Amino acid sequence: MLKKLSLYAIAFALVAGPGQTGAASSADAQALEKIKQAGVIRVGVMGEQAPWGSIDAAGQNIGYDVDVARLMGEELGVKVEFVPNAVAARIPNLLTNKVDVQMAVMGMYPDRAKAVQFSKPYSGLKIVLLSSKKNKIETIEDARNLRIGVPRGAAQDKAITALLGDVPNIRRFDDDSSNMQALVSGQVDAIGGNTTYKINLDRAAPGNDFEQKLVFNEQWQGICTKLGDASINAWLNQFIDKIRADGRLEKISQKWLAEPLPNFPQSVEGVPFAVK
Structure with missing residues (x-):
């Protein structure tokens, strides 16, 4: 268990560099603006785990997380580029800039919250x-x-x-x-x-x-970004609130899980939903 926990710390330390542990560098703190300027958001998803993320016969990404990501792109007015992830590569892919946000069934746990910033939960299992x-x-x-x-x-x-x-x-x-x-x-x-x-x-x-x-x-999933980037984290929380309120997230839950949205917790111990 200690060995696995240390992998998160090592991966984060390699990316953050000396003196930056626990906070994003100034270069990384502008993710939302960079996404808008690029006109594309790169989203980490699972490639072989239906109903969360998989590839259909036409080679297209489908699933719960994929549908939420598509709504994210619509709200931002940008294209969505999906990046399939192996389980062990999810956090490293975010920290090494292979994705802008990580949505590959990211369970909200305190050890992970030391390496990445979670949004509010948008799904659960x-x-x-x-x-x-x-x-x-x-x-x-x-x-x-x-x-x-x-x-x-x-x-x-x-x-x-x-x-x-x-x-x-x-x-x-x-x-x-x-x-x-x-x-x-x-x-x-x-x-x-x-x-x-x-x-x-x-x-x-x-x-x-x-x-x-x-x-x-019971596991709750949130959308992951780099530590310390308050602007994209705040935008994601507002986005989740919006698609819950207008019923679009409920439709995704019914479509892929055949069940209504759960009552999401207001807090998860050891996992802040917002940048402090």
Whole structure:
């Protein structure tokens, strides 16, 4: 757990440079103006995790996060360029300027908030354990001796490792699709995932007997920008308020999750929604 946390700190330190930890440089503090001048916003999304972000048969980005990003471009009056992300590359891609904002299912956690600035939440899900109906799992201890797959560095990796310790039967994969494929192919007995994994598992293996066994925590997602950039953070919070109020975010939730928007929290411990 400490090793994973240090990766965020190292990545941020490499980008921020000496004397800039905890605040963006003056060059990075004008992201909103640069986006407007360029006429394009580069948005980090998942490429293989429906319904949040995936690629359709025509090669187009689709999903919940993609639709929100398109609304963002409309409000800014700029084009949207989508940048698919591996799970472990999400924060580094933001900090090294490969994207302007990161929206690749970015769960709001205190360790991440030390490296990036979160907006208010705009979506949510639950972090869960999935396995075959044949496996009786009522507590995480029931899964201790099973081979458990997780995407490396993701929220489910941290949740399971915190509960079981860094045991050798936790198998870490580079992305969500590899993690799910490991379960389908029998490389692992269970996987840490989220409440929308079942959509992809049913698509990959119709008629499977995988089911949700445990819920580790409820996760809220925010839009990530660099630390200290108050202008783009303030704009994003106003944008989220607007699309919630006018019903456009509700339509996206119904379209991709087939459920109404949850009651978003007013605060998440250790995760400020605004630049201080």
